[in-house]
Amino acid sequence: MDFLKKLITPDDLAEQMPLSKELKAKKQKQDSELRAIFAGESNKFVLAIGPCSADRVEPVVDYTIRLGELQKEVADNILIIPRVYTGKPRTIGNGYKGIIHQPYIGSREDMAAGVMAMRNIHLKVIEASGLFPVDELLYPELVQYVSDLLGYIVIGARSVENQQHRLVSSGIEVPVGMKNPISGDIAVMLNAIETAQSPHHFLFNGWEVISGGNEFTHAVLRGYVDGSGKAMENYSYENLKTIQAAYLSRDLENPAIIVDCNHGNSNKQYLKQMDIAADVLNSMEKDQSLQRIIKGLMIESYIEDGNQPVNGDVYGKSITDPCLGWDKTEKLILEINKRLEAMK
Numbered sequence: 001m002d003f004l005k006k007l008i009t010p011d012d013l014a015e016q017m018p019l020s021k022e023l024k025a026k027k028q029k030q031d032s033e034l035r036a037i038f039a040g041e042s043n044k045f046v047l048a049i050g051p052c053s054a055d056r057v058e059p060v061v062d063y064t065i066r067l068g069e070l071q072k073e074v075a076d077n078i079l080i081i082p083r084v085y086t087g088k089p090r091t092i093g094n095g096y097k098g099i100i101h102q103p104y105i106g107s108r109e110d111m112a113a114g115v116m117a118m119r120n121i122h123l124k125v126i127e128a129s130g131l132f133p134v135d136e137l138l139y140p141e142l143v144q145y146v147s148d149l150l151g152y153i154v155i156g157a158r159s160v161e162n163q164q165h166r167l168v169s170s171g172i173e174v175p176v177g178m179k180n181p182i183s184g185d186i187a188v189m190l191n192a193i194e195t196a197q198s199p200h201h202f203l204f205n206g207w208e209v210i211s212g213g214n215e216f217t218h219a220v221l222r223g224y225v226d227g228s229g230k231a232m233e234n235y236s237y238e239n240l241k242t243i244q245a246a247y248l249s250r251d252l253e254n255p256a257i258i259v260d261c262n263h264g265n266s267n268k269q270y271l272k273q274m275d276i277a278a279d280v281l282n283s284m285e286k287d288q289s290l291q292r293i294i295k296g297l298m299i300e301s302y303i304e305d306g307n308q309p310v311n312g313d314v315y316g317k318s319i320t321d322p323c324l325g326w327d328k329t330e331k332l333i334l335e336i337n338k339r340l341e342a343m344k
Contacts, residue, residue: 005112010144017119019148023126030132030151031174033079037295038175038216038256043077045340046258046296047333048134048152048177050083052307052321053098055105057121059316060084061128063303066326068129070333077340078333081152082131083300086118087138088320089158096310096319100142105310105319115145122149137176140168141205150174154298157182157222157263160192168204169196171211177220177258184224184234184264186246193217197253218256219247220298223264231267235259235276237283237290244293260298262321270306270322273299274332281339291343297336301329 008016019027036042049067054060064082071080088098096102101109103117118135125133132151137143138159154177159165161181169176169192176196180189196217201210221243223233234243240257247255259265259280261273277297284291303316305325312319316326324332 007112007115013116013119013145014148017116017123019123019126023130024148026130027126027132027148027151030079034081034151034175035216037079038218038254040254040292043344044079045077045336046079046081046152047299047336048081048083048154048258048296049299049301049329049333050085050133051302052085052262052300052318052323053088053096054084054086054121055096055099055319057124059303060121061124063301063316063326064125064129064131064133066330068131070330071131074333074337077337079296080131080333082125082129082133083135083298084122084125084133085136086114086121087136089136089138089156098138100139115142118142119145119149122146137165137168140164143168143172144205147172152177154220155179155192157224161188163195164202164204166192166195167200167202167211169217170198170200170213171204171209172214175216175218176214177218179220179222179260180224180234182225182264184226184232186243189219190246190250190252193219193252194250215253216256218254218258218295219243220258220260221265222260222262222298223266225264231264233265233276235261235265235280237286240280240283240290240294241287244290247293255293256295257293258296258298259294262298262300268321270300270324271328273324274328277332277336281336285339285343299324299329299332301326 086099100114134152178192261276266272300323302323307318307322
């Protein structure tokens with residue numbers, strides 16, 4: 001390996017791009033609200049929603065401003081957490097890898113600049129919308145650069161078996177969602193949750209550290225790929241009951257499930273996300289025990305429907321996986337809110 005340049009330190013970057021005192025106080029309030037949801041002390045429903053990848057600052061901020069306005073309308077039943085995914089995992093390493101790698105689309109990779117771009121887009125989203133985002137912890141060593149900004153963190157299907165992701169999750173203060181792996185092995189996901197909920201002693205960013213365990217680590221169901229490469233869902237009522245039983249057979253704290261409506265569950269047929277959301281709500285209406293363990297949904301959504309090539313110029317249209325457009329998104333959130341209100 002060639003060592004190109006040393007990154008700015010997390011403390012120095014936070015000093016250059018600080019979160020205001022007012023927003024720090026607002027984040028503490030949202031953090032408490034989200035913990036209460038996962039602890040079963042609140043019946044609110046989490047919607048982690050937004051673009052597949054946070055590609056360009058202006059449309060991402062525009063989109064999250066719309067979410068912030070809609071949050072006011074659904075605040076009694078829903079906590080909206082905008083997806084601001086700054087790294088894009090790639091199965092074989094090819095393709096656009098997110099702002100962390102390419103802070104400017106079409107430019108060469110520059111991760112030193114990418115770290116600054118990552119903090120910048122999260123900060124702009126928060127300042128514009130008043131919402132605190134979720135990002136996928138693609139590189140565990142980067143969490144310190146945005147840990148004061150994120151309201152929620154996800155460990156992806158390709159990372160959930162990795163020991164460092166599990167250990168670092170055990171030292172994170174906000175809830176962490178562990179996705180089931182690509183294979184769909186639920187035991188792997190539950191092992192990751194159990195690991196992250198436990199205290200550990202390990203190496204991190206050149207330090208010997210200890211963690212206290214993260215009691216709000218939980219499951220995210222995203223579907224899977226079978227041995228023949230076919231996408232398979234795991235959100236049906238029967239799937240949810242099977243996973244619920246496996247979950248509750250372990251001595252885990254704050255059992256919780258988030259259902260990812262895209263990826264393997266939809267076979268990336270983005271319009272199917274609306275049907276999946278409805279199906280999950282049907283299961284909750286059918287079975288009150290599922291109302292207690294299902295805490296929310298993940299949905300991929302942007303300003304325009306579908307996706308476009310990386311060099312496309314349609315404002316607010318995904319350059320990675322296809323997403324629901326804003327009109328469909330707004331309608332879906334309002335329908336979810338209506339159904340949650342009826343469940344009270």
